[in-house]
Amino acid sequence: MHGDTRDQSTPVADTVDAAVAESAGRADSDTRTDPAMPGPRGAGAVRTERPDEPAREPGAEDDRTAPGSTRAEAPRRRTTTRRSASTAEPAPTKAAGAAPARAAAERPAAGRARAKPATTRKTARTTTESDTVIGRIPVLDVSPLVDAGRRPAKAVVGETFRVCATVFREGHDAVAANVVLRDPRGRGGPWTPMRELAEGSDRWGAYVTPTAPGRWSFVVEAWSDPLATWRKAASIKLPAGIDTALVLEEGAQLLERAATGVPKKDGRAVVLAAADALRDPGLPPLSRLAAALAPEVQELLGRFPLRELVSASRPAPLQVDRERALFGSWYEFFPRSEGAVVDPAGVEPPRSGTLRTAAERLPAVAAMGFDVVYLPPVHPIGRAFRKGPDNSLTAGPHDVGSPWAIGSPEGGHDAVHPDLGTIEDFDHFVAEAAALHLEVALDFALQCSPDHPWVNKHPEWFSHRVDGTIAYAENPPKKYQDIYPINFDQDMDGIVKETIRILRFWMAHGVRIFRVDNPHTKPVVFWERVLADIARTDPDVVFLAEAFTRPAMMHTLGKIGFHQSYTYFTWRNTKAELTEYLTELSGDAASYMRPNFFTSTPDILHAYLQHGGPAAFAVRAVLAATLSPSYGVYAGYELYENEPAHPGSEEYLHSEKYELRPRDWSRTDTLAPLLTVLNRLRRRHPALQQLRSLRFHPTDNDQVLAYSKTALTPDGLTDHLITVVNLDPRHVQEATVTLDGDGPYAVHDELTGAAYTWGRHNYVRLDPSAEPAHLLTVRRNPA
Numbered sequence: 149m150h151g152d153t154r155d156q157s158t159p160v161a162d163t164v165d166a167a168v169a170e171s172a173g174r175a176d177s178d179t180r181t182d183p184a185m186p187g188p189r190g191a192g193a194v195r196t197e198r199p200d201e202p203a204r205e206p207g208a209e210d211d212r213t214a215p216g217s218t219r220a221e222a223p224r225r226r227t228t229t230r231r232s233a234s235t236a237e238p239a240p241t242k243a244a245g246a247a248p249a250r251a252a253a254e255r256p257a258a259g260r261a262r263a264k265p266a267t268t269r270k271t272a273r274t275t276t277e278s279d280t281v282i283g284r285i286p287v288l289d290v291s292p293l294v295d296a297g298r299r300p301a302k303a304v305v306g307e308t309f310r311v312c313a314t315v316f317r318e319g320h321d322a323v324a325a326n327v328v329l330r331d332p333r334g335r336g337g338p339w340t341p342m343r344e345l346a347e348g349s350d351r352w353g354a355y356v357t358p359t360a361p362g363r364w365s366f367v368v369e370a371w372s373d374p375l376a377t378w379r380k381a382a383s384i385k386l387p388a389g390i391d392t393a394l395v396l397e398e399g400a401q402l403l404e405r406a407a408t409g410v411p412k413k414d415g416r417a418v419v420l421a422a423a424d425a426l427r428d429p430g431l432p433p434l435s436r437l438a439a440a441l442a443p444e445v446q447e448l449l450g451r452f453p454l455r456e457l458v459s460a461s462r463p464a465p466l467q468v469d470r471e472r473a474l475f476g477s478w479y480e481f482f483p484r485s486e487g488a489v490v491d492p493a494g495v496e497p498p499r500s501g502t503l504r505t506a507a508e509r510l511p512a513v514a515a516m517g518f519d520v521v522y523l524p525p526v527h528p529i530g531r532a533f534r535k536g537p538d539n540s541l542t543a544g545p546h547d548v549g550s551p552w553a554i555g556s557p558e559g560g561h562d563a564v565h566p567d568l569g570t571i572e573d574f575d576h577f578v579a580e581a582a583a584l585h586l587e588v589a590l591d592f593a594l595q596c597s598p599d600h601p602w603v604n605k606h607p608e609w610f611s612h613r614v615d616g617t618i619a620y621a622e623n624p625p626k627k628y629q630d631i632y633p634i635n636f637d638q639d640m641d642g643i644v645k646e647t648i649r650i651l652r653f654w655m656a657h658g659v660r661i662f663r664v665d666n667p668h669t670k671p672v673v674f675w676e677r678v679l680a681d682i683a684r685t686d687p688d689v690v691f692l693a694e695a696f697t698r699p700a701m702m703h704t705l706g707k708i709g710f711h712q713s714y715t716y717f718t719w720r721n722t723k724a725e726l727t728e729y730l731t732e733l734s735g736d737a738a739s740y741m742r743p744n745f746f747t748s749t750p751d752i753l754h755a756y757l758q759h760g761g762p763a764a765f766a767v768r769a770v771l772a773a774t775l776s777p778s779y780g781v782y783a784g785y786e787l788y789e790n791e792p793a794h795p796g797s798e799e800y801l802h803s804e805k806y807e808l809r810p811r812d813w814s815r816t817d818t819l820a821p822l823l824t825v826l827n828r829l830r831r832r833h834p835a836l837q838q839l840r841s842l843r844f845h846p847t848d849n850d851q852v853l854a855y856s857k858t859a860l861t862p863d864g865l866t867d868h869l870i871t872v873v874n875l876d877p878r879h880v881q882e883a884t885v886t887l888d889g890d891g892p893y894a895v896h897d898e899l900t901g902a903a904y905t906w907g908r909h910n911y912v913r914l915d916p917s918a919e920p921a922h923l924l925t926v927r928r929n930p931a
Contacts, residue, residue, distance in 0.1 A: 283459025332362030478780030517827025530597020555600025679709030706741030
């Protein structure tokens with residue numbers, strides 16, 4: 149059950165200065181406007197491209213002439229060779245419905261006939277670029293790419309992520325690259341320039357941000373940069389007096405060509421003036437060069453570069469979901485325990501809480517700042533083989549059973565347990581939650597009790613043993629006689645249809661989030677079909693996979709449509725474990741598997757919480773809330789419930805899965821104040837709503853973990869937070885936290901209100917009983 153996903157670690161990444169600089173660069177690139185200046189094209193030309201023109205597929209019609217365009221065509225060079233695909237003029241970036249850009253020879257031209265070999269000798273044939281699979285300027289190893297592009301990478305609205313590619317060319321001429329996002333209607337947005345990630349690495353990257361939900365795509369374009377090539381040569385030759393007149397004239401002609409792509413209103417005259425300066429005999433050669441390299445000229449040419457030999461990658465699919473698919477604070481509780489009455493002496497039978505009494509708990513949940521209230525199954529519970537307290541095999545007449553043993557004569561997956569109320573009571577609960585800005589997540593467990601209506605109506609949906617009985621669920625040595633698992637191999641179509649019907653039933657009653665129980669015990673193809681059907685009409689519905697299983701299954705469930713996944717966070721408690729696992733989750737895996745960190749669940753009470761006392765609960769809450777954009781707690785966590793069923797067990801004593809558990813919410817010695825602060829900070833700081841920007845920082849104590857996150861605020865400012873946590877819940881720990889930047893940094897502790905000045909090396913002392921962590925907002929150069 150507790151497999152290990154530590155199969156792909158990446159080195160610890162950038163630090164404070166790098167993150168801030170990266171964010172600033174990202175802001176610049178993400179806000180560029182797209183100059184729409186298409187022009188005509190001559191057959192057989194080696195085309196000079198403009199940044200608003202992503203490369204087109206071979207054979208596409210020329211649709212570049214926009215109404216009202218006054219752009220003059222740049223000078224062109226004729227060739228005697230056949231036009232290559234990589235130099236084909238693209239459709240305008242902003243043309244609605246334009247065909248996605250493709251690389252040079254992604255596929256052969258339609259209708260092309262292959263020559264038959266002669267009977268006496270072979271006829272020689274010259275291979276052209278259209279016959280190859282690589283562009284004129286190679287664009288390789290594009291990321292993020294999931295299953296080689298067969299499945300979409302994931303993002304949410306407003307989430308910034310990095311697109312990377314390997315770009316190079318023959319010889320020494322300069323190359324450049326950019327990214328073009330295409331929205332769900334196929335319209336290309338502003339192109340984003342890429343930067344070489346490390347000099348000489350040929351690895352380029354740029355940050356992009358989708359702005360609406362739906363199925364997007366992105367293309368990486370690589371191109372020859374003649375102006376950069378000239379600038380480099382000129383800076384060497386002119387000081388040495390080599391080919392002075394020729395170099396200056398070459399530069400002037402390049403600037404004239406580039407000026408045709410700069411709109412008049414944006415400064416075309418500035419570029420033409422620089423060309424004139426290169427030809428000015430009254431100026432020394434180096435002064436002419438300085439005029440061409442003036443900052444205002446370079447800024448214009450950065451926005452409107454002269455691009456040649458443009459080659460494009462294959463379009464990469466990108467699924468953009470709503471924000472809740474990445475970010476949210478979850479609170480789980482059992483409605484039947486809220487308002488329940490239990491006689492401690494056992495004389496009177498227990499009385500279940502209802503959906504109406506459970507709704508009375510919602511204001512307190514909302515006051516703690518949670519976004520999602522998650523309910524276990526609310527359906528009728530079977531009588532046959534019902535489990536008693538603490539999972540005992542014998543149930544008394546008043547034992548309530550497990551909510552996951554679904555189905556009785558009162559109904560199945562589309563019914564409400566009579567003790568909880570009616571479907572109208574469920575609607576009331578959803579409405580009360582919505583009024584408090586809480587979304588309701590409902591558990592979907594595709595399994596049955598022996599009393600479920602399906603057992604008689606669809607016996608083919610279950611596995612039968614040789615004695616004719618239906619096989620109950622087992623995970624040896626554990627036995628679950630009260631649950632029948634589904635067999636998908638006799639009527640997959642029927643089960644798919646019924647599953648979709650049930651999900652849509654609850655969707656019609658206001659549920660837009662489903663926590664799916666044990667999806668890894670069902671066929672992957674089944675979930676792929678179900679999730680695709682729901683997404684086709686209701687893409688806002690979010691599915692969380694409760695799959696504590698092998699890495700391959702967890703990763704695949706994310707790739708085929710689950711929006712979030714439970715993780716191994718519960719079992720990652722040391723500095724090394726957390727660093728390694730979170731480096732994996734925030735790296736390539738973030739493109740398809742979004743984590744949801746639950747501090748505990750009704751099934752899992754880790755030894756760290758059993759033996760660490762209240763400080764352990766605080767430490768794990770801080771880690772979950774700051775490491776992952778989505779996290780959750782199970783009711784009772786704020787009351788420090790930590791008693792196991794027996795030593796060595798991860799089950800709770802008096803588990804709420806099998807009995808009612810009313811709680812005293814009037815207690816004041818709770819973790820609720822810290823949870824409230826954490827949730828308020830998560831809503832206030834965009835950095836805590838992100839995963840991919842996570843970076844770890846060195847400390848000289850293995851009991852102290854330090855990491856940071858960075859994001860841009862809606863007004864374009866940098867939101868940067870550093871979290872330092874004492875992982876030892878029993879002892880004071882001291883450490884030095886090392887940042888790459890020298891500082892100074894003014895930092896403010898959001899948990900205590902204290903202010904500090906930090907630099908490269910920073911001393912911390914954390915007492916888990918009073919101050920288990922620092923959560924520091926950062927700004928550069930304090931006054």
